[in-house]
Structure formats: structure tokens, C-alpha cells
Amino acid sequence: MKFQSSSPCGLCCTRIAGLNVSYGIEKILSEINLHVHCGELTVLIGPNGGGKTTLLKAILGEIPFEGELRFLDPKQESNRKPSIGYVPQKMEFDSDAPFCVIDLFASAMSSRPAWLGVSDNIRQRALSALERVKISHLLDRRIGTLSGGELQRALLALAIEPLPTLLLLDEPTAHVDRNGMELFYEIVTNLKHTQDLSILLVSHDLPLAARYADRIVLLDNKILAVGSPADVFGNTKTIEFFGKIEVPEYNSIKSFKYIDGEIHA
Amino acid sequence: MNGIWHSLLIRLPFEWAQYAFMRNALMAIILIAPICGVLGTLIVNNRMAFFADSIGHGALAGLAAGVIFGCSDPSISLILFAALFAIALVMLRKITSASTDTIIATVTATTVAGGIVILSRGGGFSKFTRYLIGDILSISPKEIYILAVVLIATVTIWLVFFNKFLLSALNVSIAKTRGINPFLMELLFSIIVALVIAVAIPWVGLFIISSLLVLPAAAARNICNRVYSYHIFSVTFAILSGIIGLQLSYSWNTATGATIVLVSAAFFFITLFFRKK
Numbered sequence: 001m002k003f004q005s006s007s008p009c010g011l012c013c014t015r016i017a018g019l020n021v022s023y024g025i026e027k028i029l030s031e032i033n034l035h036v037h038c039g040e041l042t043v044l045i046g047p048n049g050g051g052k053t054t055l056l057k058a059i060l061g062e063i064p065f066e067g068e069l070r071f072l073d074p075k076q077e078s079n080r081k082p083s084i085g086y087v088p089q090k091m092e093f094d095s096d097a098p099f100c101v102i103d104l105f106a107s108a109m110s111s112r113p114a115w116l117g118v119s120d121n122i123r124q125r126a127l128s129a130l131e132r133v134k135i136s137h138l139l140d141r142r143i144g145t146l147s148g149g150e151l152q153r154a155l156l157a158l159a160i161e162p163l164p165t166l167l168l169l170d171e172p173t174a175h176v177d178r179n180g181m182e183l184f185y186e187i188v189t190n191l192k193h194t195q196d197l198s199i200l201l202v203s204h205d206l207p208l209a210a211r212y213a214d215r216i217v218l219l220d221n222k223i224l225a226v227g228s229p230a231d232v233f234g235n236t237k238t239i240e241f242f243g244k245i246e247v248p249e250y251n252s253i254k255s256f257k258y259i260d261g262e263i264h265a
Numbered sequence: 266m267n268g269i270w271h272s273l274l275i276r277l278p279f280e281w282a283q284y285a286f287m288r289n290a291l292m293a294i295i296l297i298a299p300i301c302g303v304l305g306t307l308i309v310n311n312r313m314a315f316f317a318d319s320i321g322h323g324a325l326a327g328l329a330a331g332v333i334f335g336c337s338d339p340s341i342s343l344i345l346f347a348a349l350f351a352i353a354l355v356m357l358r359k360i361t362s363a364s365t366d367t368i369i370a371t372v373t374a375t376t377v378a379g380g381i382v383i384l385s386r387g388g389g390f391s392k393f394t395r396y397l398i399g400d401i402l403s404i405s406p407k408e409i410y411i412l413a414v415v416l417i418a419t420v421t422i423w424l425v426f427f428n429k430f431l432l433s434a435l436n437v438s439i440a441k442t443r444g445i446n447p448f449l450m451e452l453l454f455s456i457i458v459a460l461v462i463a464v465a466i467p468w469v470g471l472f473i474i475s476s477l478l479v480l481p482a483a484a485a486r487n488i489c490n491r492v493y494s495y496h497i498f499s500v501t502f503a504i505l506s507g508i509i510g511l512q513l514s515y516s517w518n519t520a521t522g523a524t525i526v527l528v529s530a531a532f533f534f535i536t537l538f539f540r541k542k
Binding site: 057060061062083084085086088091092093094096097098099100102103104106107108110111113114115116117142155158159164 | 306310312423424425427428431432434435436437438439441442443485486487489490491492493494495496541
């Protein structure tokens with residue numbers, strides 16, 4: 001896939017400062033400082049139990065935390081109401097549950113109950129949302145008949161309708177086959193450019209992260225390393241955790257430079 | 266309203282239509298069945314069949330509480346207790362790490378046993394058997410109006426909250442990003458199910474109330490792909506089972522509730538042959 005050079009504004013960002021999460025006396029996350037910029041894919045990596053999912057949950061507002069979480073617009077003001085799009089690892093439903101992709105969109109986008117049918121307007125909007133992830137032909141398919149990759153793309157389309165301030169992806173390809181994974185990441189990369197999205201992704205798949213991430217964050221209760229894939233995967237701490245990971249050369253072409261992207265470990 | 270119903274039905278060429286109690290029962294069934302059909306769609310989707318069963322059984326303790334506190338009408342204590350029971354189950358599920366099945370089974374066993382111990386004191390349990398198998402033939406016009414109110418309330422809640430119930434059950438985090446409080450939705454849905462069960466138990470019986478909630482939706486699920494058709498078929502199966510079951514129970518001289526359940530089970534097995542791919 002060619003990477004478009006449409007430049008992101010790179011000015012809106014999600015700013016996490018001094019974030020701490022503890023369960024009882026145990027500290028799960030300590031002093032997390034992180035900026036997630038628009039037009040950038042930030043990938044969270046780290047060992048199991050290192051707090052990756054906890055950080056996502058804190059951002060989602062599902063667990064209490066100390067510290068600051070702010071969404072800043074290009075004027076560096078946070079008066080706009082922040083919104084989060086979220087793609088989970090998987091969804092809980094039976095494969096023969098009687099609802100289709102269109103029902104999913106209708107129940108999320110419309111106040112009209114899905115059992116009364118779907119208006120043309122909502123149908124059109126759902127269709128163009130699915131168009132973004134190249135699965136508009138699946139609009140009337142039952143959710144249980146989708147492949148893992150198709151379902152994740154449908155959830156991605158839902159998460160960016162309407163466009164959120166921050167897109168969170170929690171191991172979105174954990175249950176997707178290899179081809180589906182590549183496709184998913186290419187679509188995410190494309191959306192990042194065309195929609196100027198801020199994306200924070202948790203991944204266990206380090207080679208894929210190395211290929212598609214603009215910035216990698218190594219998290220083990222605190223941030224151990226932050227930087228471009230080449231920086232982080234060349235870091236001795238990362239090698240200690242995961243061994244040597246190949247970083248494709250072309251990755252450096254698509255990473256952007258930022259003025260205030262300095263993050264403290 | 267009631268007068269029109271009776272004068273219309275009495276003209277039907279059926280023997281049973283000559284009896285006022287049968288006409289009342291039919292009206293009651295036409296009101297209860299859609300409630301069950303509608304609530305059943307999400308009970309089945311959310312795998313809450315066991316929960317519904319448990320509320321029904323736990324209601325025994327509600328009756329017992331009514332007896333202890335000397336309530337003149339045990340249905341009030343039944344309704345109150347069912348609501349509290351539902352809230353307790355949802356809360357327990359949230360705060361403990363034990364599996365839902367185990368929690369429900371434990372709480373149900375305790376309340377059922379407690380209820381039977383209290384109700385059977387002095388050997389007087391037989392007067393409560395009505396609540397076990399239900400007696401829809403004894404329903405009065407005033408009680409039918411209560412069912413009508415419950416039906417209207419259920420449909421109203423379904424209009425306002427259905428989408429939120431659906432999203433919350435699919436994924437808590439996605440629901441939250443859409444401004445929904447999934448825990449509140451789960452609580453609300455559980456309370457509604459509990460209230461409907463409590464209201465219906467004297468007529469349907471606690472042994473089979475959950476079957477009426479589950480079977481029509483399960484049958485519809487066999488053949489439907491979309492949310493709207495799921496609702497249409499679930500409600501249709503529920504109403505048809507009710508009407509056919511009432512007729513059969515009259516001809517066979519059997520318990521009405523159980524006969525209705527057999528008919529809905531038949532719908533389930535028949536639809537299995539037409540299962541969607």
C-alpha cells in the first residue's frame with residue numbers, strides 16, 4: 001500500500017499526564033505521561049500484566065485513576081467534548097443471534113429502536129461508514145456469519161462513526177487470521193491519513209507493530225521506552241523483553257516529526 | 266371495552282366461548298403473550314433463561330414474606346420481592362468473581378427453601394399450589410386491566426431503551442463510548458423481567474413462566490436474521506401458542522399454562538427444521 005502524504009494537522013492530541021492506577025496497595029500504572037497525536041498510530045506493547053489494558057480502561061473511564069487526561073483541539077483548548085471510539089478484542093454474542101451489521105449500526109446511531117426497522121437515512125450513513133473499511137457489501141449480513149477480520153472491520157467502522165477524538169483499539173486482530181490482520185492494519189493506516197485520526201492501539205503482534213506504528217510505547221507498569229519503532233525495538237529493554245524485532249526500513253519514511261512529542265519514561 | 270370483547274366472543278361458534286372465564290382467560294393470554302415474546306428476545310440473546318427461571322422460583326420467598334408480614338394480597342409482596350431479588354442478583358454478579366450460574370443457583374436455592382419452609386409451616390402449603398402451576402381461568406376483569414398496563418409499560422420501555430439494552434449486552438465498553446450506562450441498563454432490564462414474572466405468576470405458575478419467556482423467542486431465533494423479524498416472529502409464536510394452548514387445555518381438561526408451554530415447545534421444534542444457515 002502506498003502511503004499518502006496528506007499531512008495531518010498533528011496539533012490536536014490526547015494528553016495523559018501523571019496518570020496512576022492502583023488496586024489496593026498494588027500500583028498497576030505509575031506516572032504515565034503520554035501524548036497521542038492526530039494522524040498518528042501509537043502502539044502500546046509490553047508484557048502481560050504490564051497494564052496495557054488497564055491504561056485503555058482508564059482512558060475509557062471504566063476504572064478510576066489519578067492524574068490528568070485531556071483532549072486538546074488544534075488551538076490547544078480542551079473545550080470540545082472529547083469522544084472515544086473503541087474496538088474491542090471480541091464481542092460476546094451467539095453466532096446465530098438474529099442481528100445484522102445494519103442492526104448494529106442502527107442501534108448505535110439511531111434513537112429509533114432497531115426492532116421497528118431502519119430508516120433510509122441511517123441505512124445510508126451505515127453504508128458510507130462501512131465503505132470506509134471496504135465492507136459495504138456486508139451491511140445486511142448476520143453478524144454471526146462474519147469472519148473475525150470482517151467483524152473487526154465492522155466494529156472499526158462503527159467506532160469512527162461519528163469520528164472520535166481518540167480511537168482506541170484493544171488487540172483488534174487477536175482473533176483474526178494473518179491476511180485479515182494485514183488488511184486491518186492497512187485500513188487503519190489509511191484511515192489515520194484520510195480522517196486525521198488519533199489512534200492508540202494495544203498489540204501483541206510486534207512485527208506488525210513494527211511495520212505500521214508511528215510511535216511505540218513499551219509499558220510495564222510504567223513507560224519504559226517511547227519512540228519510533230526503530231528506536232524502541234533497538235532499545236535494550238525491549239530486546240530484553242521480546243528479543244530482536246526486525247523493523248522494516250520504509251517505516252521511518254511515514255513517521256512524522258513533532259515539536260513537542262517528548263515523552264518521559 | 267370489556268363488554269365489547271365479551272359480546273364479540275360469545276358469537277363465536279366455539280363451545281368454550283360461552284363461558285365468561287374462558288373469554289377472560291383468552292384476553293389475559295393475548296396481553297401476557299406479547300410481553301413474553303418481546304422480553305424473550307433479549308432474555309435469549311443475553312443468555313438469561315436461567316436468570317428468569319430463578320426469579321420465578323425465588324418468588325416463593327416473596328409469597329412467604331407476604332405471609333409473615335400479614336399482607337392481605339400476597340401479589341404485592343411477590344412483586345416487591347421479585348424486584349429486590351433481581352437487583353440482588355445483578356449486584357452480586359458485579360461484585361463477586363464466582364460464575365453467574367453458581368451465584369444464581371445458590372441464591373435461588375436459599376430463597377426457594379426459605380419460602381417453602383415458611384409457607385409449609387403447620388402443613389398449609391396446599392393453598393399456595395396455585396402459584397406453582399398458575400390458574401389463568403380464575404382471572405378477573407380488574408386483573409386483566411393490570412396486565413394491559415404492564416403490556417403498555419413494557420412496550421414503552423422497549424421503545425425507549427431497546428437499542429441501549431442491545432449495545433450494553435454486546436460490549437460494555439462500546440456502550441459506554443456511546444454515552445450508555447451498561448450497568449444501569451442491565452439493572453433496568455432485570456427489574457422489568459422480574460416485575461413481569463411476578464405479575465404473571467398467579468396466572469401462569471412459577472414452574473413454567475420462564476418457558477413462556479424463552480421458548481417463543483428461541484423458536485423465532487431459529488429462523489430469523491434481523492432484529493425486527495425476530496420480534497415479529499417471537500410475538501406471533503407467543504400469541505399463537507397462548508391461543509392454541511388455551512383451546513387445547515379446554516378440550517383436554519389440562520392445566521392451561523403447561524399446555525401453552527407444550528405448544529410453544531412444538532413451535533421451537535418445528536422451526537428447528539427451517540433453521541437459517
